Amino acid sequence: MGNKIIELKGVTKNFGEQQVLKGIDLNIYENEFLTLLGPSGCGKTTTLRIIAGFDEPSQGQVLFNGIEISKLPPYKREVNTVFQKYALFPFLNVYDNVAFGLNIKKVDKSIIAQKVSKVLKLVGLEGFEKRDVTLLSGGQQQRVAIARALVNEPKVLLLDEPLGALDAKLRKEMQIELKKIQKEVGITFIFVTHDQEEALSMSDTVVVMNEGIIQQIGTPVDIYNEPENRFVADFIGESNIIEAVMLRDCLVQFDGFQFECVDKGFKDEEEVEVVLRPEDIDIVKPENAKITGVVKSLVFKGVHHEIVVQTKYRDYLIHTTDYFEVGLAVGLSFGPEDIHVMYKMDY
Template sequence: MRKPIISFTDVVKRFDDDVILKGVNFEIEEGKFYTLLGPSGCGKTTILRIIAGFSEASQGDVFFEGKRINDVPANQRQVNTVFQDYALFPHMNVFENVAFGLKIKKLPKNKIQEKVKEALRLVRLGGYENREISEMSGGQRQRVAIARAIVNEPKVLLLDEPLSALDLKLRTDMQYELRELQQRLGITFIFVTHDQEEALAMSDEIFVLNHGEIIQSGTPVDIYDEPINKFVADFIGESNIIKGTMIEDYLVEIVGKQFECVDGGMRPNEPVEIVIRPEDLSLTTVDKGKLVVRVDTQLFRGVHYEIICYDQDGNEWMVHSTRKAVEGSQVGLFFEPEDIHVMRFNESEEDFDARLESYEE
């Protein structure tokens, strides 16, 4: 069991009459890669700023290794931040940018040389010490910013959407590099993004936020396969979300038909919403399908066709298939019981976890 390094207890943040964080509680364990994920304005960057000491909590407590740090100034916290715009000094070369914090601490020159060289090696910029910032690519500048942060040997590295300015291919490459760097360093990374694929690819754990609250937390697999509600299911990847009725444990009704599922712990005949991911739906013939739908449109996405269909009740179904469909034709949709995920209305994460445990025992 890893030790908690950062925890929030009932943290509230207000700006005048606006409540940005609404009693946030969480624990961050040392040595993991965490992602704060959510739409713009959900409070994720505010959490990062409170951890860094750039902003104060209006209420509640922030702890670092078990000690309350609400009143500890930013320069005395064992964290460093990589900003969205990198905040590099354009008049300094790579070495001077990375060495800046060490010079402020008045470390000996030979120690600074040693630390900067090691930090640049870790981000694969060895030999770039004398390069001007204006001569660096976007990906190289991002690595300089990371080197400047890790050279101070923080226990926690905070990253505020540092990949947002990069093109798609470079962004994907940097995702691999950041994940590998975190594993090599063994320090805690807390990464802020609104990009769901980025969060799923890089994280050990994800906190999904909306309107100043953590809606759900867990591993990428947990969040993707077991979303707690429509917001999470819709925000994390593509989803088919359909209203239904939980007839009894492991039996749900949708589109007037009953299907076996793997969910339980709900009231008989309780109204619910069900999620089936597009990649879990297979196209088949009408007689073999569990549902019959009419193909409306399709787009080729490179690795699959994205096919939009409608059932008899007018519900839209998205299917990801390597097979091309015929627009206007009727087809069957096939899925397994484990492909159906049932969501209750207004269920808290605590109640959701308790329900899972109750019927998994």
């Protein structure tokens, strides 16, 4: 990874009585595609607004290339934002929207023309210069918003749930497009979303947030495979979360059985939680498994079946391409590497 470009140190934010950020520490690097992921109200947008300069942190520091900027107004920062509902200026056409920032900076007209046409080409809107922005489709407005921000050549681009207003198909297209643009311009993207799939498919780094606290920072693979706590496991994909006891390194006990696993570093006899991803569980004959139960329901989901197996202690959710009849007695099998042990959360 490159150099640190933005550092948040102990950032908190209060709105009246309510504390929406409870001490955020985060390093953001050059060239990184970083996603702030979490449910609504988790503080991800506030974090973004503090980086953009629309809100001031109540406590803590924001460093940009090592320099404190938390008191710097937004118009003096080298970051630009793509807003949730795009916030395009409806009284300006596509060209003038994109040229807005350069016009403010009184850049030479011919340079503006060059830069605008270059950036419109980048986002695939060549020939749209004279169009009325209010008459564009959602996807096109989105592209104008990105072009309007990128034309200023920011060091960091902030994107606040930019794909939220698009339909599912367009969303997928834009995800790929955004990733491509980020590679092409080679700057840091900080992306805010509540959609875990979007976060996993686009990011270099995912920051999972909840209730104003960072829950986990890691690569998409880390976050998915090694969730650090129940919240992350639950929020990222579907999962079976089971209360368990860590007997010693590499040995965990739940549902009345002991299982080998690959996790170390917990205290002996520590109460933990175990994540089993639905696609990691195999359905086998009852005699070949420790945990046994009955197929309670089966729903066809296209690529796979979603099966619920009722066992003595709990219902397990399983994704499999095979078909099992409801009522069939089955066993559940999984390997040591499928068991993810997490610290237990305090509730």
